[in-house]
Amino acid sequence: MADRxxxxxxxxxxxxxxxxxxxxxxxxxxxxxxxxxxxxxVQEWGQRELAYLIGKQRRxxxxxxxxxxxxxxxxxxxxxxxxxxxxxxxxxxxxxxxAPPAPLRPVRRPDREDAEGxxxxxxxxxxxxxxxxxxx
Amino acid sequence: MARERTGGARPPRRRGMGRxxxxxxxxxxxxxxxxxxxxxLGTFLSERGKIIPARITGxxxxxxxxxxxxxxxxxxxxxxPYTSVYP
Numbered sequence: 154m155a156d157r158x159x160x161x162x163x164x165x166x167x168x169x170x171x172x173x174x175x176x177x178x179x180x181x182x183x184x185x186x187x188x189x190x191x192x193x194x195v196q197e198w199g200q201r202e203l204a205y206l207i208g209k210q211r212r213x214x215x216x217x218x219x220x221x222x223x224x225x226x227x228x229x230x231x232x233x234x235x236x237x238x239x240x241x242x243x244x245x246x247x248x249x250x251x252a253p254p255a256p257l258r259p260v261r262r263p264d265r266e267d268a269e270g271x272x273x274x275x276x277x278x279x280x281x282x283x284x285x286x287x288x289x
Numbered sequence: 290m291a292r293e294r295t296g297g298a299r300p301p302r303r304r305g306m307g308r309x310x311x312x313x314x315x316x317x318x319x320x321x322x323x324x325x326x327x328x329x330l331g332t333f334l335s336e337r338g339k340i341i342p343a344r345i346t347g348x349x350x351x352x353x354x355x356x357x358x359x360x361x362x363x364x365x366x367x368x369x370p371y372t373s374v375y376p
Contacts, residue, residue, distance in 0.1 A: 204369050204371075207367055243366070285348045
């Protein structure tokens with residue numbers, strides 16, 4: 154079966170801390186590779202505010218994995234992710250073969266904390282109301 | 290006495306006024322629909338976090354379908370809210 158291109162975005166419990174989340178990210182990468190996948194990119198977005206509470210947490214570490222693997226292997230990876238306690242949630246999406254790799258720092262800066270709303274303009278120049286609402 | 294009536298054939302009906310809306314994703318081919326791009330997707334959500342119908346935003350059917358999928362994917366990983374009003 155031909156390998157396919159996937160990406161998985163994983164939310165890691167904030168209690169893990171910066172170091173713990175990095176360690177877990179490495180474990181997940183190893184897991185994907187053990188299943189015969191080839192990881193092309195791992196993006197750590199750092200701690201981000203959640204749009205709503207998950208497991209009573211307001212924020213989480215986001216890590217994005219881009220890789221190629223067989224569909225069967227993906228199932229196994231997903232099964233293992235659900236078994237990992239510190240993984241709050243994840244989503245796997247199949248990417249088109251010709252899709253560009255995820256650009257670095259894709260959404261907003263991860264280190265934003267209390268600059269909510271106000272500091273938006275500095276970020277990227279284009280400010281929209283929606284971006285601010287999202288923070289509240 | 291009688292009210293004035295416009296004679297002749299009626300012009301094709303266009304409710305309201307203003308310019309015709311175009312699909313943002315058709316107009317700008319470089320703009321991709323990505324569930325990770327909460328900023329762009331957020332513009333297609335109402336204040337309450339509901340997906341705005343295509344008839345309002347002018348998004349074409351094909352892109353609206355992809356948009357809704359992306360919004361739902363973004364919601365599962367808390368990049369976008371299901372609702373702004375907490376239960």
